[in-house]
Amino acid sequence: MNIIINGKDVAARKGETVLEAALREGYDIPHLCYHPALKPEGNCRLCLVEVGGKVTTACTTTVRDGMVIELDTEEVNKHRRTVLEMLKALVPKSPILEELSAKFGLGKVRLASSDEVCIKCGLCVRVCAELVGADALAQEGRGTETFFNPPFNEPSPDCVGCTACAFVCPVQCIKYEKTDDKITIWGKTMDRLRCTKCGASLDLTAEHMELIKKRGTNLHPENLNLCDTCSRAETLRTMKTVVESQLTLS
Amino acid sequence: MSSRIYYIYPEKCTGCRTCELSCAYSHTINGQPGVPRIHAYNTKPPLEKGIPVVCLQCDKAACVEACPTHALQRNMETGAIEVNYSLCINCHACFAACPFGNVLVEPITNRVAKCDLCKGSPKCVSFCPTGALLYK
Amino acid sequence: MEKFKSPSELESFVNGLESAVDHNKPKISVCRGTGCIASGASKVSAKFTQVVKDKNIHADVVETGCHGFCERGPLVVIHPSETFYQKVKETDVEEILDKTLAGGQIIPRLQYRDEAKIAYEKEKEVPFYKDQMRVVFGMNGHIDPTRIEDYMSFGGYKAFAQVITKGNPASVIDTVVASGLRGRGGAGFPAGLKWKSTAEASGEPKYIICNADEGDPGAFMDRSIMEGNPHSVLEGMLIGAYAIGASIGYIYIRNEYPLALERLEIALNQAREYGLLGENILGSGFNFDILISRGGGAFVCGESTALMESIEGRVGRPRVKWKRTAISGLWGKPTNINNVETWANVPYIFLRGVDWYTSIGTGDVSKSPWNGSKGTKIFSLVGKVNNTGLVEVPMGTTLRTIVFDIGGGIKDSKKGRTFKAVQTGGPSGGCIPSEFLDIGVDFDELTRLGSMMGSGGLIVMDDRTCMVEVARYFVDFLKEESCGKCTPCREGLRAMSNILNRIVRGHGRMEDLDLLEDLATTMVVASFCNLGQTAANPVLSTLKYFRNEYIDHIQTKTCTARQCTELIKFTINPETCTGCTICARKCPTSAISGETKKVHVVDQSKCVQCGVCFDVCNFNAVNVLSGPEIKDKLGV
Numbered sequence A: 001m002n003i004i005i006n007g008k009d010v011a012a013r014k015g016e017t018v019l020e021a022a023l024r025e026g027y028d029i030p031h032l033c034y035h036p037a038l039k040p041e042g043n044c045r046l047c048l049v050e051v052g053g054k055v056t057t058a059c060t061t062t063v064r065d066g067m068v069i070e071l072d073t074e075e076v077n078k079h080r081r082t083v084l085e086m087l088k089a090l091v092p093k094s095p096i097l098e099e100l101s102a103k104f105g106l107g108k109v110r111l112a113s114s115d116e117v118c119i120k121c122g123l124c125v126r127v128c129a130e131l132v133g134a135d136a137l138a139q140e141g142r143g144t145e146t147f148f149n150p151p152f153n154e155p156s157p158d159c160v161g162c163t164a165c166a167f168v169c170p171v172q173c174i175k176y177e178k179t180d181d182k183i184t185i186w187g188k189t190m191d192r193l194r195c196t197k198c199g200a201s202l203d204l205t206a207e208h209m210e211l212i213k214k215r216g217t218n219l220h221p222e223n224l225n226l227c228d229t230c231s232r233a234e235t236l237r238t239m240k241t242v243v244e245s246q247l248t249l250s
Numbered sequence B: 001m002s003s004r005i006y007y008i009y010p011e012k013c014t015g016c017r018t019c020e021l022s023c024a025y026s027h028t029i030n031g032q033p034g035v036p037r038i039h040a041y042n043t044k045p046p047l048e049k050g051i052p053v054v055c056l057q058c059d060k061a062a063c064v065e066a067c068p069t070h071a072l073q074r075n076m077e078t079g080a081i082e083v084n085y086s087l088c089i090n091c092h093a094c095f096a097a098c099p100f101g102n103v104l105v106e107p108i109t110n111r112v113a114k115c116d117l118c119k120g121s122p123k124c125v126s127f128c129p130t131g132a133l134l135y136k
Numbered sequence C: 001m002e003k004f005k006s007p008s009e010l011e012s013f014v015n016g017l018e019s020a021v022d023h024n025k026p027k028i029s030v031c032r033g034t035g036c037i038a039s040g041a042s043k044v045s046a047k048f049t050q051v052v053k054d055k056n057i058h059a060d061v062v063e064t065g066c067h068g069f070c071e072r073g074p075l076v077v078i079h080p081s082e083t084f085y086q087k088v089k090e091t092d093v094e095e096i097l098d099k100t101l102a103g104g105q106i107i108p109r110l111q112y113r114d115e116a117k118i119a120y121e122k123e124k125e126v127p128f129y130k131d132q133m134r135v136v137f138g139m140n141g142h143i144d145p146t147r148i149e150d151y152m153s154f155g156g157y158k159a160f161a162q163v164i165t166k167g168n169p170a171s172v173i174d175t176v177v178a179s180g181l182r183g184r185g186g187a188g189f190p191a192g193l194k195w196k197s198t199a200e201a202s203g204e205p206k207y208i209i210c211n212a213d214e215g216d217p218g219a220f221m222d223r224s225i226m227e228g229n230p231h232s233v234l235e236g237m238l239i240g241a242y243a244i245g246a247s248i249g250y251i252y253i254r255n256e257y258p259l260a261l262e263r264l265e266i267a268l269n270q271a272r273e274y275g276l277l278g279e280n281i282l283g284s285g286f287n288f289d290i291l292i293s294r295g296g297g298a299f300v301c302g303e304s305t306a307l308m309e310s311i312e313g314r315v316g317r318p319r320v321k322w323k324r325t326a327i328s329g330l331w332g333k334p335t336n337i338n339n340v341e342t343w344a345n346v347p348y349i350f351l352r353g354v355d356w357y358t359s360i361g362t363g364d365v366s367k368s369p370w371n372g373s374k375g376t377k378i379f380s381l382v383g384k385v386n387n388t389g390l391v392e393v394p395m396g397t398t399l400r401t402i403v404f405d406i407g408g409g410i411k412d413s414k415k416g417r418t419f420k421a422v423q424t425g426g427p428s429g430g431c432i433p434s435e436f437l438d439i440g441v442d443f444d445e446l447t448r449l450g451s452m453m454g455s456g457g458l459i460v461m462d463d464r465t466c467m468v469e470v471a472r473y474f475v476d477f478l479k480e481e482s483c484g485k486c487t488p489c490r491e492g493l494r495a496m497s498n499i500l501n502r503i504v505r506g507h508g509r510m511e512d513l514d515l516l517e518d519l520a521t522t523m524v525v526a527s528f529c530n531l532g533q534t535a536a537n538p539v540l541s542t543l544k545y546f547r548n549e550y551i552d553h554i555q556t557k558t559c560t561a562r563q564c565t566e567l568i569k570f571t572i573n574p575e576t577c578t579g580c581t582i583c584a585r586k587c588p589t590s591a592i593s594g595e596t597k598k599v600h601v602v603d604q605s606k607c608v609q610c611g612v613c614f615d616v617c618n619f620n621a622v623n624v625l626s627g628p629e630i631k632d633k634l635g636v
């Protein structure tokens, strides 16, 4: 099927969103709360576009054949700037927001600054619950008192220290600390596993490993706690036996 | 699925490690050579020779099972399991899962890396001086 | 109790009950709605029951649901004379029975008197009731909500029996479309069209939901329907479920409504015992039951997708509608949501006919239900009017009738208070100024004026109500209630609240007005759900109709209405002060001094601007200064 972006015919796939189609076809739509591995939630409201003359969010609009989409109308840019202004008032010191402001011509922020660090897009909670499967984070409170953290902002028994939340955070506000044998995130410190052969520190915790084990039937528990070098050494040994026997045969 | 298969002929390998070099240069990080996805090991006597270890692109791959985001997907044209970095959440589960040690973590970026068969024209194969690697 | 095996069995049972009613038998109906219970109705009704029994009096005592005039509770109506008594106490009971019931005498003390002290005898003569048209509330003053037979004795469940007899779900939908019934919960979407989409959608099972979250502050019409006539809601849902092909219904009710919950549960059990809910209802093969789901308590839970999230066991926060609710709603199945009052309208459409229904209200819906507003609407009338409470009027009734006739005009008009505006539609509605008093209230008129019907809140404001403060109040309410999911609503309300709070404190800047408008327009367009999309209404409508008040606050630090405490000062006019001392005695901070019969003075350093002196002074001697007047008169 085809959609029309800024007057040009663009190929689109049934069931995908306007944002997905546009990004794939090389168009730029600012977006902060969208992650391709998650179902869109439409929280940040930055991915505004005009669909058939009506301003709406690209990430929550499913394509239809012949859909007419405008990315940069006066109307879209005006609202996009206001949303951006709201976000900048919330989180004044964020490089990505600076970059977007420059791109869309947002001048001085007229709103009182809240001096927070999180834009409340909710990606961390969703990644943790829906992808990692740890479900250690929650959206707490409501309205302007909305916070994303482990329940009651206490170290969560469910956190596995995988740092995926910090990785997906669009404003990089989730901080963690790694030492050779510990990882600390959301106030919880966990041991990093060590390679059972060479003792090298692995970038994984025992808690995380438990989750990973549940994902497949084809995972070899005896190999899980080895570093890649030691795993390859095992592989090499196996191959050597094969090679030896073949060389003797010939 | 791809009809092409990656062959290793260990009897022809001399352990010269040209494959590692070509791999590192074709997977650069900021213009610098990246980590090689293939390793050629020199074995000790009495079997004094080289053995290349590289991703087997397993049919039922542990890395694919372990990945929570379906970021690891098989490229049907080349047969390679590739990392789709826009889906990847950098959890390193694939790294833990691979029983052969063929999912790596790149030092500078801290991102996972694995053999992608160079999108169908593996450099290791082209550069192997002895014909120990083949992709056909 | 026997389960009815066929619609005709049910119908003849209902007919039997209807004709068995002795309309001449004396009946004492005591309101036991939440309002009257709070003012002591339970004791009153218990006393009536006891005395009637002890003295073997030939009369029925009926504990009914809300009569709407809660402000005057406990309310008692004596039938068949329809004598209306208000503020009845336990100690009045014997006297009522002796004098009024037995002797036909009126007790003047208990009569309702309007502002001009005129007394009224019959309920329907009382101005509060005179211009009302009670359809949905029609049975509220007559039946005991805990007895299904009471409902049936007024024709209850007959509409459902007839629908089943006819056996044609599609024609039921056609009837609802033709009636022009539009949703009473907010958006005014034609109910029939919504039912049709759900009926036509594929997927099993289908659900219907009754939205009884009622989160608007000050609104309690849904509560009163459920408390006073729960079976009308159930019958509406039964007819809807049959038409749509739904097998499960949910009533999503807020936790703060224990009495409504209790009465619904009783009603559901009675309906089940009669076989009106369950398997093979009336032998027709139609299976349907209703479950109760208790709300999470947040305002936003009333939004349809948040409500479904909550029923599904998650936090009540709006979710993306990839498909319409009619196609993919609760648990991804076709779902139809209607408001309590919408459901409660349905039986009457069938019982009295489409022609009757469309004769009430505005527009001509013969081509499309969008072309008018039919039937009645219940409003919760509060604020600066003499009579407050729940009023049911035909759609299209003018604001003037509601405020001045039913509401009895502006409170304290003798002290010079005048009408300024009426706020409709709940927290995200808008303010309508006096030039529109003669518009007929319906869905489209209110929207045209920049407000909305919402769930039917009507707050009357007088000249002492500051419109900037009104906007600030609602914005602060919505700021607390925004779920926090999306940027424009959460951050837009935060910013608006900052700005409005600064304007009412006299620190506003002229640029703030543009800023408010920018924020508002983006919130309308870019917010995720209807809460955020309408949250700017209080600001937009006051900016539109009362911009001067904003400008006064900003430029001359004058609160036009003399309400914003940081911009006003209280002084006593030496010319009119009689030295009655009442203000000095009532002032909570003893800021007023003066001897009897001598002029009093306010010590500005002690005054906290509470306004008590202004309210208690009987000689209009307390002046409220604002803006430049303060400097002129007080020299500060």
Ligand SMILES: Cc1cc2nc3c(=O)[nH]c(=O)nc-3n(C[C@H](O)[C@H](O)[C@H](O)COP(=O)(O)O)c2cc1C
Pocket: C182, C183, C184, C185, C186, C187, C188, C189, C191, C211, C212, C213, C214, C215, C216, C299, C300, C301, C302, C303, C304, C305, C337, C338, C339, C340, C342, C343, C455, C529, C530, C531
């Ligand atoms: C923030 C918000 C709160 C709402 N609260 C209620 C409510 O308390 N009761 C209600 O019936 N509808 C409420 N609604 C409207 C519902 O979303 C929905 O439109 C309505 O229940 C549909 O029923 P109707 O067509 O019969 O009006 C609310 C909507 C929003 C956006």
Ligand code: SF4
Pocket: B063, B066, B067, B068, B069, B070, B071, B072, B083, B087, B088, B089, B090, B091, B092, B093, B094, B095, B112
């Ligand atoms: S690191 Fe990326 S590719 Fe590997 S398992 Fe995690 S998400 Fe998947």
Ligand code: SF4
Pocket: C300, C318, C481, C482, C483, C484, C485, C486, C487, C489, C490, C527, C528, C529, C530, C531, C532, C533
């Ligand atoms: S508009 Fe946005 S923040 Fe406001 S209630 Fe709806 S989803 Fe929540």
Ligand code: FES
Pocket: A030, A031, A032, A033, A034, A041, A042, A043, A044, A045, A046, A047, A057, A058, A059, A060
């Ligand atoms: S990316 Fe669409 S709303 Fe955030």
